[in-house]
Amino acid sequence: MHKTNVAVVGVTGYTGMELVRILNSHPGFELGAVTSRSEAGKALHEIFPFMQGTRAGSVAITVPDPELVAGICSLVFLAVPHGAAMDIAAAILEQKTRVVDLSADFRLRDPGVYSRWYGIEHRQQKRLQQAVYGLPEIYREQIAGASLVANPGCYPSSVILALYPGLKQGFLKAQDIIVDSKSGTSGAGRVAKTGTLYCEVTDSFKAYSLGKHRHTPEIEQEVALAAGTDIRLTFSPHLVPMNRGILSTCYVNLRYSIKTEQIRDVYRDFYKDSPWVRIMPEGVLPETRWVRGTMYCDLGFVQDPRTDRLMIVSCIDNLCRGASGQAVANANLMADYELDLGLCTPPLMP
Amino acid sequence: MHKTNVAVVGVTGYTGMELVRILNSHPGFELGAVTSRSEAGKALHEIFPFMQGTRAGSVAITVPDPELVAGICSLVFLAVPHGAAMDIAAAILEQKTRVVDLSADFRLRDPGVYSRWYGIEHRQQKRLQQAVYGLPEIYREQIAGASLVANPGCYPSSVILALYPGLKQGFLKAQDIIVDSKSGTSGAGRVAKTGTLYCEVTDSFKAYSLGKHRHTPEIEQEVALAAGTDIRLTFSPHLVPMNRGILSTCYVNLRYSIKTEQIRDVYRDFYKDSPWVRIMPEGVLPETRWVRGTMYCDLGFVQDPRTDRLMIVSCIDNLCRGASGQAVANANLMADYELDLGLCTPPLMP
Amino acid sequence: MHKTNVAVVGVTGYTGMELVRILNSHPGFELGAVTSRSEAGKALHEIFPFMQGTRAGSVAITVPDPELVAGICSLVFLAVPHGAAMDIAAAILEQKTRVVDLSADFRLRDPGVYSRWYGIEHRQQKRLQQAVYGLPEIYREQIAGASLVANPGCYPSSVILALYPGLKQGFLKAQDIIVDSKSGTSGAGRVAKTGTLYCEVTDSFKAYSLGKHRHTPEIEQEVALAAGTDIRLTFSPHLVPMNRGILSTCYVNLRYSIKTEQIRDVYRDFYKDSPWVRIMPEGVLPETRWVRGTMYCDLGFVQDPRTDRLMIVSCIDNLCRGASGQAVANANLMADYELDLGLCTPPLMP
C-alpha cells in the first residue's frame, strides 16, 4: 500500500486527540507532523501519556507553520477553532497541499449565512467555493477529487444522515421538522471552563442554545438540498453526562402513508454502499454506546399511529463519526484508499 | 403541631426509600409502619444502612397487612406496583384510612383507557371515581378533602406543570404538541435487571418506548382538561446516565403571537401560590441538578422566531416531585398541614 | 431561639455553595452577608440559579471587606484559599467577630510545618496560637469558647475520626500506618482546569500527590496527640469519578490481640456523644453514598487473620463533614446551639 504523509494542526483538543488515536493504527497514513503552539517542543506522549509506546507517541510537536507543514505532508487535518482555520487552510492550499478542515469555516456555502451565525466575515470566499461538504455517504465522488473538504459538524452528521434519504425520496414533509439532539460532553471541547467541570456536568442534564445553535444552518443547508426546497427546522441541543455520543430524535411528518418497514428499505437502499450506516430492525432503538469509538451511524424508526408522526432516532460518536473519524474517511477517499481503511473496528463495549 | 401516624406499604424500592428519607425529617408525620413482604422482621436500617442512627432507621418492617396497617395509621402511602395497588388501596379505604397511591392504578379516570394501556381490567372502579389526581398546584382543594389520592407519574408531573397554564390561558395550540423527555435511571426502579446494570447505562444514552409509554394517556388526560379539548400528543422518553431528574423539552405552537416575557408572567401568576414552581428568567434554562432532592419544578421558555415555535423546558426530580415528595405534599394537604411542611430544603449541589 | 448573624466570605466555590445550602435551612443562623470579589452586585440566585426562591437566594453578594462584614455579623465563615485566609481572619478577629476558617491556614500548630508544606510563611502566628482545631468529637469544649476555629481538611476529617480512639486507647500501633484515601471530584474545587473537566475525570481513576499531599502533616499532628507519640504515616490520595465523598482505607497493626467487636465497642463508647459517627456492624462496610450530603462519618472494621492487620474503612461527605457542614457544627458550638442544629437530615439516596 502506498503511504501518505499527513499532518494534524492543533493536536491538543479532543478532535486532535482522536485524530492521533485513529491515525496511529492507520495502515496508509503516516503522521508527518503534529502542531500546537502551546506544546511545541514536546513529544506527543508527553502531553498524551496514554500514547507512550505507540507509533505516534514519539512524534515531536512543532509550532503550526502552514508552509512547513505543507512541505512535509500531502494532506493536512485542521483541528483548530473556526475563524482561525480559514486562513491556515488557504495558506496550505496555496502550497498545493490538500486540507480536511474540521472547523465550521467551510461548511456553509453562503458566506452571508456564515457571518450571520458565526459573527465574523468570511475572509476566504474563493476557497469556500471550492470546498466540498465531507459527508462520504452523499458526496463521495466530489470528496475524492477535492483539495479542500469541510468536515461536517457533529450534530449535523447525525441529523443529515437521519433525514436525507426520506426527504430525497419524498415521503418526509420538509415542514415542521423538529430535531431534539443530545450530546456527550466531549463535544464541548477540552478548554478549561467552569461549566464543563466534572462536578457541573455529572448526574445532571440540561438543554442549551435552544433556537440559536450554530449547527442549525448547516443542517438546514444539506437537508434542503435533499428535499429540493428551503427548510426551516427546530434544532435543540442538550448535554448528556457521558464522554462521547450524540443521539438525535427527529420528529417528522409524512407526506403520505408508508409502512415503517418500507421506510427502512428506502434507507437500506440509499446507504447500501456505506460500511457504517446501520438500519435497526423493528423493535430495536439505537444507543450511543453501540457506536462508541466508531464511524457507525445507527438509525431507528418508529411511527406513532396515534399522531401520524415518524420518529427517527440517530446515534453517532461525536468525536469519531462526528469529527475525526469522518475526517480520516474523507482523507481515505482523497488518497484513493478504501473508504473504511483504518476505520472498521467494532465499538468498545461496555 | 399535631402528629399524624402514617405507613409506607412497599418500602424496598426507590420511591419507598425516598418516602422514608422525607418522612424521617418531617415534623408532622410519624412513621407508624413500613411493610415489605421480603424483608419483614428486619429493622429499616438493616436493609437501608444509610438510615442507621436516624429516627426512622429503627422502625421494624412488617408484612403488608392492609387491616393491620389501617388500624395503626390514619394515612397510608402505597409504593407497590400498579395492578397490586388497587386492591390494597380498597382494603385500606374500607377501614376509613386514607390513601396516597404512588402507582398508576387510580390516575386514569377512564377505566377503559387504563385497561387498554396497562393490559389489565380495573377491579376497583368505584374507588377510581373517588380518586383525586394529586398534583397540588391544580387540585389543591380536592386533595385536601380526598380519601384516595392518585399520585401523578414522574413524566406527567414534569409535562403537565409545563403545559397547563398555557393551554388554560389559550395561547398554546392543543394540536401537534411534542414532548421529548429524558429521565434519570432511578425511574426504572430498583428491581435487578440486566438493562439497568451500571455498565449498561453509564456513558450511554437511549430512547425507549417511543410512541407507547404508559404515561402518555395520563399526560393527555390532564392537559386536555386544561385546554378544554381532546389532545393527542407525541411523548418520547429517553434514559439518562444519572440518578435522579427528569427534563422534558416541550415543543408547542402558539395560537397567537405573544412575547416570551408575557408567557412567563402568565405562568408566574398561575403558580403564584406554589412554593415550588420556579420560572427561569430570560437567558436561563433549567438543569436537573438544580432540583435534585427537592419539590421544585423549574420552567424555562424560549421562542424560536425562525420557526414560530415555543419550547418549554421543565425540570423535576423524578423521585421527589415525581413521586414520593409529591405524595408527602398531598398528605400534607390531607392532614391539614402547610403544603410544603418538611419539603423546603434546597437542592444538593453538586 | 436566638438568631445569629453570620457571613460567608468567598461564596463561589463548592464549600461556599455548600455553606449557603446548609445555612439556608438553619433555624439559628441568618445569612447577613455573602461576599465574592468577582460576583459582587448580584443576588445569590443569579450565580446559583438553584437557590432561586429560597430564603438565601435573594441575599446580595458584596465585595469582601473584613471590617464591614465584621460589623454586620458576629461569626464569619472563611471559604477563601489558604494564604489569603490568614490576614482576612486576623482583620475580622480584630473587630471581635469570631471566625471559622475553612482554609488550611490555622490547622497546623507549628508554623514551621506550615511553611514547609505550603511554601509560604505564616504571617499571623499570634492568631495561630489561639486557633482551635475544629473536630467537634475531639475538641468540643475548646471550640465552644474559641474565637478562631481552624476547620479540618476533608481527608483529615475522615482519617482522624478513624484512627483517634484506637490510638488513644492504645491497641493500635503508631508505626507503619498506611492510609489509602479516595475522594470525589468536588474536592478539587470549582476553578476551571483541564484536569478536572468532565471528560478527563469520568470513567477513570487515578492516584495523585503520592507521598506529598498537604493533608499529611495535619493528619499526623492530630493522631500523634491521640497516640502520645510522634507519627509518620503514608497517606495516598486518589480521585474518584463522583461528586462527593471520601473513603479512607486505613491499614493498621495491633499492639495486642483484640476482638473486632471489642474494637467496635471502644469506638462506640468514644463517640457516644456524637450524633454522627456510626459504627457499622459486623459484615457491613460503609459506602460514600450512605453519607451523601450529611455529617455522618461511617466506620467499618475488618481484621485479616492471615496478616494480623486491622483495616478501618471511613466514609464521609467531603463537602459537608469534610468542610462546610463541619464548619456549621463548629459555629453551632460557638453560638451555643445544639451541636447538630440544622445538620440532621438523612443522606440523599440514590
Add this chain to the structure above:
Amino acid sequence: MHKTNVAVVGVTGYTGMELVRILNSHPGFELGAVTSRSEAGKALHEIFPFMQGTRAGSVAITVPDPELVAGICSLVFLAVPHGAAMDIAAAILEQKTRVVDLSADFRLRDPGVYSRWYGIEHRQQKRLQQAVYGLPEIYREQIAGASLVANPGCYPSSVILALYPGLKQGFLKAQDIIVDSKSGTSGAGRVAKTGTLYCEVTDSFKAYSLGKHRHTPEIEQEVALAAGTDIRLTFSPHLVPMNRGILSTCYVNLRYSIKTEQIRDVYRDFYKDSPWVRIMPEGVLPETRWVRGTMYCDLGFVQDPRTDRLMIVSCIDNLCRGASGQAVANANLMADYELDLGLCTPPLMP
C-alpha cells in the same frame, strides 16, 4: 497468514463480549463457534446489536456442546463461571483441542487452596497439573506449548506485573506487602443483581470482600515464585463507578536503599520484550483511562522518603488485559502468531 478456528464458550457476559470485540478484528483467528445455553439459535448481533454489520455479528449462537465445538475449532476460549469451566475444559482437551480458560478453575496450582477459597472440590486435578498460568510476560515459552492455559484474574494481572520484577530482583521485601485495588464495575459481571444497578453504583465508592477476596491466593502464589519464599499479603478490593479499569496501589518496603530511577530501570529491563508494560517516567502516575480497551499495564513508582516505603501504582483494563485480551494474547502464542497480533490499538480517549 494461516487462519485458526476458535470458539467462545459462554458469550453473553462481559468477557465473552470482549472476546467477540477483539476476535472480530483479529487477522489470524476465525470465530468458528460461539455458544450460550440461553441465547442459542440467535445470531450474535441479535443479542449484541452493536455487532450488527460486523464480521462476527452474523455468527450463529449454538448450545455449548464441548465435543461439537472441539470438532470445529482448534482452540476454545472458556468464558463460563468457575466450577463449571473445569469439566468443559476437560471434555474439550479430550478431543485434542486446546483451551484458554478465563475462569479461576486452573489458576491455583494447589487443589487444596482452590477448594479452601472457592468452596468446591477440584474435579480435574490431572488437567490442573498441565495448566500453564497465562501471564505472557512471565510464562511466554510455557504458554506457547500449552494445551491448557489458565487465564489470570483481573486483579492478579495488575498486581503480579507490579510486584514480580522487584521481588525477583530482590530489593522488595516479601513481608508486609499491602495492595489496595480499585476496579471498574464490569468486573462484577453482567448478571442482574440489585447491588450493581446503575443507581446503586454511580456517584459512590466502597470497599468489599476485605481480607477474603478469592484473588488473594492467586496473587500470593505468583509473587511467592518471584520472591522464592512464601508470601502473605493484604489485598483490599474496592468498587469504582466506571466501566473498565483496575488501579492497584501497592505498598512495599525495600530490603535496601535504591533510587527510584534504578527501580524503573529494573522494570524496563524485565519487561523489555513486552509490547505492553509501560514504565511511567518520574512525576507521572498512571490513570485507568490511559489503558482503556488495551493490553497496556502502566506502572508508576513513588518512594516516600518520610516513611521509607515504595508505592507502585499499576493500571490495566480489567476486561482486556485482565481477561479477554490476555486470553487472545495467550492464544496468539499458542497459535504461533506474534504476541500482540490484533492487540495493538491505542486506548479510547476520552
